[in-house]
Structure formats: structure tokens, C-alpha cells
Amino acid sequence: xxxxxxxxxxxxxxxxxxxxxxxxxxxxxxxxxxxxxxxxxxxxxxxxxxxxxxxxxxxxxxxxxxxxxxxxxxxxxxxxxxxxxxxxxxxxxxxxxxxxxxxxxxxxxxxxxxxxxxxxxxxxxxxxxxxxxxxxxxxxxxxxxxxxxxxxxxxxxxxxxxxxxxxxxxxxxxxxxxxxxxxxxxxxxxxxxxxxxxxxxxxxxxxxxxxxxxxxxxxxxxxxxxxxxxxxxxxxxxxxxxxxxxxxxxxxxxxxxxxxxxxxxxxxxxxxxxxxxxxxxxxxxxxxxxx
Numbered sequence: 001x002x003x004x005x006x007x008x009x010x011x012x013x014x015x016x017x018x019x020x021x022x023x024x025x026x027x028x029x030x031x032x033x034x035x036x037x038x039x040x041x042x043x044x045x046x047x048x049x050x051x052x053x054x055x056x057x058x059x060x061x062x063x064x065x066x067x068x069x070x071x072x073x074x075x076x077x078x079x080x081x082x083x084x085x086x087x088x089x090x091x092x093x094x095x096x097x098x099x100x101x102x103x104x105x106x107x108x109x110x111x112x113x114x115x116x117x118x119x120x121x122x123x124x125x126x127x128x129x130x131x132x133x134x135x136x137x138x139x140x141x142x143x144x145x146x147x148x149x150x151x152x153x154x155x156x157x158x159x160x161x162x163x164x165x166x167x168x169x170x171x172x173x174x175x176x177x178x179x180x181x182x183x184x185x186x187x188x189x190x191x192x193x194x195x196x197x198x199x200x201x202x203x204x205x206x207x208x209x210x211x212x213x214x215x216x217x218x219x220x221x222x223x224x225x226x227x228x229x230x231x232x233x234x235x236x237x238x239x240x241x242x243x244x245x246x247x248x249x250x251x252x253x254x255x256x257x258x259x260x261x262x263x264x265x266x267x268x269x270x271x272x273x274x275x276x277x278x279x280x281x282x283x284x285x286x287x288x289x290x291x
Contacts, residue, residue: 004096006068006075006127007033010089016063017082025056029086033093042098042105046090050109050117053090054083059116070126073158076187079151080123087120092127103133110137119152125159132163142172151181161188170197173222177204183218190256193225202231217246220253227257236265244275251278255285263289 003011011033015026032049036042062085067074077085091109095102106128110121122141125134138160141153153160154176160169169192176183183189201222208215220238223231235257238250247269254262263286270282 003030003033003037004092006070007037007089007093007096009065009068010077010085010092013063013065013077014057014082014085014089017058017060018063019058019060021057021082028056029053029089033089036090036093037097039097042094042101043108046094046105047109047112049090050087050113050120053086053120054116057082057086059083068127070158071129071131072162073126073187075123075126075158076156079156079185081116083116084120084123087117088124088127091121091124095128099129102128106134107137110140115146115149119149122149122152122159123157126157126162131159134159135163138163139168142168142175147179147181150175150179154181155185156187158187161186161192166192166194166196170194170200173197174200174204177201177216177219177222180216183216183221184252189221193222195226198223198226198231202228205234217243217249218252220249221256224253224256224258227259232257232259232261236262239265239269244278247273247275248278248281251281251285255281255288258289260290263291 011026011030014021014029032045036045060082062077062080062082065077067076091106094105098105106121110118113121118141122138125131125138128134138153141149144150154172160172164172173183173186173189176186201219205215205219205223220235223235235250235253238246241247241250251266251269254266266282266285270279273279273282
């Protein structure tokens with residue numbers, strides 16, 4: 001039986017990763033995935049293979065490639081490991097061969113899995129059909145204190161932006177800010193940002209400033225969704241911060257806000273900026289702001 005396209009792509013990238021698993025181990029993955037796609041008993045076949053994936057395939061970084069085609073959105077794999085990819089391939093194959101038992105299988109693999117196995121399930125969710133039914137599982141992952149598991153849900157994963165309600169998404173995004181997960185890697189944030197999230201983000205900035213604590217430089221991407229004149233002025237002020245990453249975050253936020261008032265301040269900063277990443281962010285912001 002032909003393997004689903006995401007499974008074939010994942011198997012290819014596993015073979016291109018460094019160091020690559022042996023030919024025997026790659027054949028094991030393809031044969032198991034083919035068996036699952038052909039209708040083999042999902043739990044009896046997939047669960048033991050899911051556990052064995054790290055031992056058989058390794059835990060190194062997955063070879064780079066374009067986002068995988070998902071039912072709703074492309075799925076980035078830039079932060080995946082080889083065992084993430086192997087486990088996702090198994091779960092997607094099981095979805096093709098045993099669609100009626102998929103929900104129970106995903107729940108079993110997540111509930112009984114260790115941290116890496118849970119992470120692989122969460123990263124696989126946007127590749128599965130009718131993915132919205134897995135929202136309770138994703139919400140559980142979002143409540144975790146395990147940074148890797150939370151980041152697997154919040155970053156480089158289109159599931160939350162596609163299937164969360166506004167309140168749930170806002171909570172996820174703000175938790176990402178609290179724990180230091182990179183906000184710029186929250187897939188779909190640009191289309192799901194909303195006035196309430198902008199207010200929550202600005203309140204967080206004010207709290208951190210009052211306590212003389214740092215806040216994520218890219219939090220201005222959230223504020224920009226519904227920027228007030230006062231918030232815009234605060235962003236402009238951070239263009240002259242001593243830390244380049246803070247200046248870059250402010251420039252990106254100003255570009256996202258799209259307010260013409262910011263253009264002269266960005267131009268002034270561009271004339272004296274020495275950091276290449278900040279200069280690039282300013283140039284992009286100036287392109288995004290109408291003249």
C-alpha cells in the first residue's frame with residue numbers, strides 16, 4: 001500500500017539526517033508505517049513501535065525541509081528530532097489505515113508516553129484528519145510545566161491557531177511570553193492576534209517595567225494587533241535601547257502596527273544602527289508601514 005505523502009517525506013528526511021539511521025532501521029520504519037497504513041491493528045502495532053522509535057532511529061535533529069502538507073495548514077519541522085519524525089510517520093500512517101480508532105490511539109500514546117513521546121504526539125496533531133477533536137489533548141499539553149512539551153505545542157505548530165478559541169489561544173500565547181518561548185515562532189499569530197491579547201501583552205510589559213524585569217523583545221508583535229498611541233510611543237522609545245535584540249523587537253512591532261507616525265523614528269534609527277539584524281528589521285518595518 002502507498003504511504004501517505006507526509007509519511008514518505010518524513011521517512012526521506014530521516015534518511016537525510018546526520019547521522020542517518022542504518023538502512024535496516026529505515027526499512028523498519030517504512031515497513032511498520034506501511035503495515036499501519038494497510039489497516040494493521042493500530043494499538044498493537046503502533047504503540048510498541050512508538051516507544052521504540054528513539055532507540056531505533058536516534059534522537060538527533062531532523063534534516064531540514066519544507067513544511068509538511070497537513071489537512072489544514074503546512075506543518076514546519078525545523079525544530080523536530082529524528083524520533084519526532086519517526087513517531088509522527090507512524091501516527092499518520094495509523095490514521096490512514098485505522099481512522100475509526102485514531103482518537104483512542106492518539107490519546108493512548110499521549111497518556112502513556114514519556115516526555116518525548118508526548119511531544120511527538122503534539123507535533124503530529126496538525127497532520128491528522130479532523131484535528132480539532134484533539135483540542136482537549138492539546139489543552140492538557142498547554143498546561144504542562146515541561147518546557148519542551150509546551151514549546152512543541154506553542155511554537156512551529158499550527159494546531160492552536162487553527163483550533164483554539166480566542167480565550168484559549170490568548171492564554172497559550174501569554175504563557176509562551178512568561179516562559180520565554182519565542183513568540184515569533186507561534187504559527188498563525190499574525191491572523192489570530194486580537195485586541196484582548198494586545199491589552200494583556202501591554203499589561204505584562206508595564207508589570208515587568210515596574211518591577212525592573214525584562215520582557216520578551218518580540219512581545220511587541222502582540223501589542224501591535226491593537227496598538228494605542230501610548231503603546232506606540234513606548235515601542236518607539238525601545239528603538240534606542242542598548243540591547244540589539246530589544247531594538248529589533250521594537251522595530252518588528254512597529255512594522256506590524258503599521259502606524260505612519262513611526263516612520264521618521266525608524267528612519268532616524270536606521271541612520272545610526274550598526275547591528276545588521278536590527279537594520280534588516282527596520283527596513284522590513286518601513287516597507288510594511290504606509291507612507
